[in-house]
Amino acid sequence: MTGEIQVLISQEELSQRIKELGEKISADYAGKEVHLICVLKGGVMFMSDLSKYISVPVTMDFMAVSSYGNETSSSGIVKIVKDLDESIESEDVIIVEDIIDSGRTLSYLLQILKDRKPESIKICTLLDKPDRRIVDVEVDYVGFEIPDYYVLGFGLDFEQKYRNLPYIGKLVGIE
Ligand SMILES: O=P(O)(O)OC[C@H]1O[C@H](OP(=O)(O)OP(=O)(O)O)[C@H](O)[C@@H]1O
Numbered sequence: 001m002t003g004e005i006q007v008l009i010s011q012e013e014l015s016q017r018i019k020e021l022g023e024k025i026s027a028d029y030a031g032k033e034v035h036l037i038c039v040l041k042g043g044v045m046f047m048s049d050l051s052k053y054i055s056v057p058v059t060m061d062f063m064a065v066s067s068y069g070n071e072t073s074s075s076g077i078v079k080i081v082k083d084l085d086e087s088i089e090s091e092d093v094i095i096v097e098d099i100i101d102s103g104r105t106l107s108y109l110l111q112i113l114k115d116r117k118p119e120s121i122k123i124c125t126l127l128d129k130p131d132r133r134i135v136d137v138e139v140d141y142v143g144f145e146i147p148d149y150y151v152l153g154f155g156l157d158f159e160q161k162y163r164n165l166p167y168i169g170k171l172v173g174i175e
């Protein structure tokens with residue numbers, strides 16, 4: 001499907017906010033190292049840009065947890081598609097997400113990862129849709145709070161497409 005895309009957050013606004021988040025994380029973790037965990041696939045662009053603005057030592061790992069498939073609303077069923085490569089025991093972990101919607105994906109992830117005994121675990125999301133929350137999750141770093149639109153671009157997909165757009169947009173006619 002191709003359709004008209006309305007820009008919600010421009011490339012410039014994204015860059016500026018991601019820089020601010022990276023600087024805040026650098027200050028909060030001064031004297032420590034951070035272990036970033038990217039939630040694939042949506043989190044990839046955000047983590048890649050965010051990591052460039054973190055000045056403390058960074059390590060990275062990747063995990064894929066699927067809850068949406070090709071649907072535009074969460075099924076409530078979360079499954080691990082790809083687990084981490086390395087142990088997170090004693091690490092200061094930040095989970096990096098593109099979006100928190102119902103909160104189901106993150107609440108499930110947090111449960112699993114806390115059992116692996118990290119030193120600390122925080123959440124950093126580019127986008128937060130608080131109006132859609134079903135499961136409460138405490139979020140430490142938020143790029144932008146957005147209304148209840150189905151958004152795409154900058155890692156986020158609609159039917160697996162549009163992840164490569166350098167901005168966040170919405171398909172006109174799709175809520
Ligand atoms: O708060 P929730 O309602 O759980 O929704 C948020 C999750 O949904 C999306 O992932 P998706 O399963 O679509 O995978 P993707 O990142 O590969 O597109 C998004 O990247 C989050 O991980």
Ligand code: HPA
Pocket residue numbers: 068099101149150151152156157158
């Ligand atoms: O608005 C969204 N867009 C793309 N993927 C998503 N996963 C949860 N919410 C969204």
